Every structure is written in structure tokens, then in C-alpha cells.
Amino acid sequence: MAFDPHQVERIRLVLKRKKVAFTEKKMIGGICILVDDKMLLGTHINKGSNESLLMARIGIDAVLEGLKRPDCREMNFTGRVMKDYIYVLAEGYDCEDDLEYWIDAALTFNPMAKASNKRV
Numbered sequence: 001m002a003f004d005p006h007q008v009e010r011i012r013l014v015l016k017r018k019k020v021a022f023t024e025k026k027m028i029g030g031i032c033i034l035v036d037d038k039m040l041l042g043t044h045i046n047k048g049s050n051e052s053l054l055m056a057r058i059g060i061d062a063v064l065e066g067l068k069r070p071d072c073r074e075m076n077f078t079g080r081v082m083k084d085y086i087y088v089l090a091e092g093y094d095c096e097d098d099l100e101y102w103i104d105a106a107l108t109f110n111p112m113a114k115a116s117n118k119r120v
Helices: 004-018 060-066 094-112
Strands: 021-029 030-035 038-045 052-057 074-078 079-091
Touching: 004 030, 004 038, 038 094, 052 094, 060 074, 060 079, 060 094
Parallel strands: none
Antiparallel strands: 021 030, 030 038, 038 052, 052 079, 074 079
């Protein structure tokens, strides 16, 4: 699993400060943060570019708005665009205000997001 532990700790601190109950799970090549058993955010290091990426589940409307920013990319995982998710490059969440913006966007969408089917 390739991820930046410093970035994960930053996310944890913001969520704890906001008093959000969350869990963590190793998946998608990194660490994912779940709220109400639904993916909220994740972080991993792109193997090709060695960049730390934030994955945020923010909903299609917020994704379309986010893609106007130079530090955002479509989340194309396994050759398929994931419509409610966006990748944010490191410069797009390096400062605390930017990280909090993405966390808030994900928290806003989370109640509307569908939980994945549990595998048995």
C-alpha cells in the first residue's frame, strides 16, 4: 500500500476536530476514510508520477465544478471514470483551508451517497 501517512494524519485531525465518527480501510492502493460505512476520502501515491493524491467522494455536481480547478483530475480507476469521485493533486490540498474544503464537500455529499454492497 502506497500512501503518505502525513496526509492521512492531517485528514484524521480535521475529522476529529469536527467530531465526525469515521473508520479507515486499506483499499484502492491506499487508505480510505469511511463515514457511515461509505467512502468519504482516500489517499494514495500515484505509481506513475509518485504524487500524493486525495480521492474525494463529493458527488457529480461538485466534481464538475472541481474539474475547473488546475489541481483536480477525473478519478479514472481501472480504466473507468468514477462519476462521484475526484482526484486532488497535492497542491490542491496542501494548505489546511484547501484540505478542509475537500473534507467538507465530501461530508456534504456523504448522506446522499449509496453504501457499497457488503461482500460475504
